Amino acid sequence: MAKKGAKLAAKAPIAKSQSDGVTDKKNRRKSNDPPVEAPIAETNEDEEWEDEDSEEDSDLEEEGGGVDFSKLEDINDSDSDSEINNSDSENEDNDEEEEEESEIDVDDLNLDDMDPEEKEELAATTRVRQTINNKDALLAALKRISLVPTDIKKAALVPFAYHMTLVTSKPTQEVIPSIDDDLERELAFLNAARESALKARNLLKKEGVPFTRPTDYFAETLRSDETMEAVKQKMIEAATAKKASAEARKQRDLKKFGKQVQVQKQQERAKEKRATLEKINELKKKRKDGGSASLGAREADDMFDVAVDNELGGGNKAGGKRGRSGGDHGPPNAKRQKKNEKYGFGGKKRFGKSGDAISSGDMSGFSAKRMKNGGGAGDGKKTTFSAMSAKAKGSKPRLGKDKRKGGAGRR
């Protein structure tokens, strides 16, 4: 579609019918005139028209307009020069042109009977892209618009600040290993630009053109402050995200390491335990083999345990003892004892004071001597207290069952 439009646009100013255009093209190709001529004549017309139109522009263009015809000849001259230089390439060009012509002819033959619309459609779909590279015309166009004269001597007089254009020393294409490698490609572009920037700075400083922006020079920037703020925010976010991820990784590693430590500790503990058990077994064996065989089983065990305790350095001495001989112990303290008595502590309370077979069989408080002395019972009958006090020197009164038991427990 674009092609069509371009064609139409191309034909409109020339104001020729389609077929005419084709034949015209052919004629121009066959004749030896450079193809530049027609459009240049056209441009001359334009310029003249422009001269009439605006004074300012005419000032600018005047020299161009005035010199144009001579320029034209210049172009022709240069063309001929180049032709002499590149006679081989010129031959190739001719060949190409012939090819193009033949293609055009074939197209014409085929498409003559069709509707113009159909024709265009077909042309759009089946058109083979031709190699058009009219170097002469391109160079002429370049000469027409170039700011800096193409002559090297004259170009040297133009200050750099005038155009600010630089060409790098190396083609970037060669530097880029693969066009799909984004990083390498962008780096190549950046390096090329940097080279130019360095060169340009020197050139500009030499010409006395201000280059560096002073720090106190504030002006509107290309990108607004909000945008830059957003960019900064984004960068900060990225940085914090990076930091957080690093921290998380560190934590993870630590966790992993902590686990290792824990496992190690557990292993150590297990090892210790195993070692202790082994020691115990060994000691047991020793005991069995040694003179302890004559002792009773229970007694032997007790003895053994004490020995083990000694062996282990008395670590669990107290605990071991308590576990074994709780009943044989005396009461913990007086207060506790009292409380135990008052509120009760284990065992059966009822009939605790009543006599039974044992108590009646207990003759510990009985003395035959007192019985033989006599009067003891009478005294006792009068007042227990006085009797007790009277007989305190000689003998203790017999205590009750409960007391007696308690006394026995106290040892």
Add this chain to the structure above:
Amino acid sequence: MAAVYKSLAKTSSKADKMDIDEDSKSSGNGVRKNKQRVLILSSRGVTHRHRHLLNDLAAMLPHGRKDVKFDSKSNLYQLNELAELYNCNNVMFFEARKGKDLYMWFSKVPNGPTIKFHAQNLHTMEELHFQGNCLKGSRPILSFDATFETEPHLQVIKEVFTHMFGVPEGTRKSKPFVDHVMGFSVADGKIWIRNYEIREVAKTKGDDGDEEEEGATSKKSKKGGLDSKETDISLIEIGPRFVLTPIIIQEGAFGGPIIYENKRFISPNHVRAELRKSKASRHVARQEQTRDNLARKRKLGLENGEAFKDKSGLDTRELFA
């Protein structure tokens, strides 16, 4: 006072310049005053990205004139009149097609040439999130790849780029300092355009590779009595980014014969069609298979439930009919 001084200075300098110009004219130097104005506009049907790119470029060019969307894709020569109306001698026209493809026309009005590009990989300043920034309207350094000098069509493109993207000296609204570079590189038959901020940083003594490079330049600057030794240049990208594939060059402004055509350019329509075709081929193959199956069945007479019959004269039915 300042204003008076300024105006006086201006007139005097102008007079000087005129003298110089006349001198140059008489001496045949032929350096024209660099006066460029660029009309920047798009067709209808541009996407938001195209529009943002256009805005970015318009912001970068103080000598640009942004206009409303142009409502035609076939009569582009009308743009010449439009440019004339706005006193512009360059036109940068964004032509969007199918709401996705962007073609950029760079034209020198009124005498041409016109270059048509296909723009790809567009990334606007905003979406790129680069750190770089520069003064609005400062003059860029235009850094062209060495390849631009090798071919005539690339030379033409370079010249047109210089007119379009280079801010002429003394443009209104332009800033007096140079703080960005525009890079134009040719790779893979395409032109890659980048925009970098120049940041001058205190030079570190660690990098020896640059030191040597810098050594030569600093010597030069010493001769000039300037101190560029202390600072090094680092570039930070600003954006936008885009890639242009040249398609054609016309001799006139939106008209005239085509003087260059890129054979390597493949239309995005064609690319898409190929993609579709490759997808369609599967369907076609399946269709063919079913048709073949049907044909085979018909040939065997299985279609109507009766077997294929040989109607020769020796058939029993024929004989004893």
